[in-house]
Amino acid sequence: MGGIVDFDVCFPSATADIRDMHQVSGVSVADLAAITHTESFPVLADGETASGLAVRAASRLLERLGTDRSAVHEVIYTGSGEWDIPFWSPAAKVAGELGIRNAHCYELTNFCNAGLTAIRLAAESTGKRPGTYTLVLLGDRLSRMVDYGDPDSKALFNFGDAGAAVLLADDNPLFRVLHSAMRTDPGWADYYQGEWRDGRVVIRRGAHRRGLASAYVDNFTRLVDETLTVTGRTIGDVAWFLINQGDKGMHERLLTTLGIPAERSVFNYGRLGHMGGADTLIALDGLMEEKKLREGDLILLVTSAMGFSWGVTALEYSG
Numbered sequence: 001m002g003g004i005v006d007f008d009v010c011f012p013s014a015t016a017d018i019r020d021m022h023q024v025s026g027v028s029v030a031d032l033a034a035i036t037h038t039e040s041f042p043v044l045a046d047g048e049t050a051s052g053l054a055v056r057a058a059s060r061l062l063e064r065l066g067t068d069r070s071a072v073h074e075v076i077y078t079g080s081g082e083w084d085i086p087f088w089s090p091a092a093k094v095a096g097e098l099g100i101r102n103a104h105c106y107e108l109t110n111f112c113n114a115g116l117t118a119i120r121l122a123a124e125s126t127g128k129r130p131g132t133y134t135l136v137l138l139g140d141r142l143s144r145m146v147d148y149g150d151p152d153s154k155a156l157f158n159f160g161d162a163g164a165a166v167l168l169a170d171d172n173p174l175f176r177v178l179h180s181a182m183r184t185d186p187g188w189a190d191y192y193q194g195e196w197r198d199g200r201v202v203i204r205r206g207a208h209r210r211g212l213a214s215a216y217v218d219n220f221t222r223l224v225d226e227t228l229t230v231t232g233r234t235i236g237d238v239a240w241f242l243i244n245q246g247d248k249g250m251h252e253r254l255l256t257t258l259g260i261p262a263e264r265s266v267f268n269y270g271r272l273g274h275m276g277g278a279d280t281l282i283a284l285d286g287l288m289e290e291k292k293l294r295e296g297d298l299i300l301l302v303t304s305a306m307g308f309s310w311g312v313t314a315l316e317y318s319g
Contacts, residue, residue: 053163
């Protein structure tokens, strides 16, 4: 199985501010702050696109590594499926912008779990094609699908935007993919749906149901146990536990349930919203910048998505 050679993350140029959300929604600033845990966070500006962020991240990544574009044999663009343009291939568009002409380009939809799903597939396939690369792109436009005029959607008001690019290969990866465990509970399939409103798709929640927070903890616990068993590790071996920044309370509850100290996780809630599928990569990038990683570190990337799907991907840092 291959691994991650390197990656890059790109933020948009605009910000969403909870005081503006309050003016539109009528929800109090205090209630909004309890959801976002920050006054503002990055979102797409007018005229800015998710695929454009992915191009910027990938271009920086490939230039930094000096990657031969002809050696990139697969380009996978991931997200919710609500792309910048309907009935369109962002994977092909980004590949063209990057000068990649010899790759199979396609999209993978699994919402905020899509990036790690693609990384799992890429790690499996690159191991069968030595000397080639797979480029995984993360580019969603979640903030553009939030209706700030709908108070019932306030749980989604922390949705931000970020682009990311991940290069995978079989040879000398920086992060070896050890295992990936994922599952979906179709009982929650209709809890959130898109709706056309004023020429755009907005996200609507169905009738409120209890139990989703517990489903998160139960499924993540199950997948962590499976991952540790397959890799022959224990919870004490987990150096870093990086999770989607969607719900701070659930994040803390899960750490307590698993017995992982908060110091072994990353909390970006004070400066960022839920940045889509890029959350765990943003956290990992921060650890690299702060030089907190050590050779042999076991890192769990813990992701979730509407649908509802949950995933745990185990990486080993090679230093």
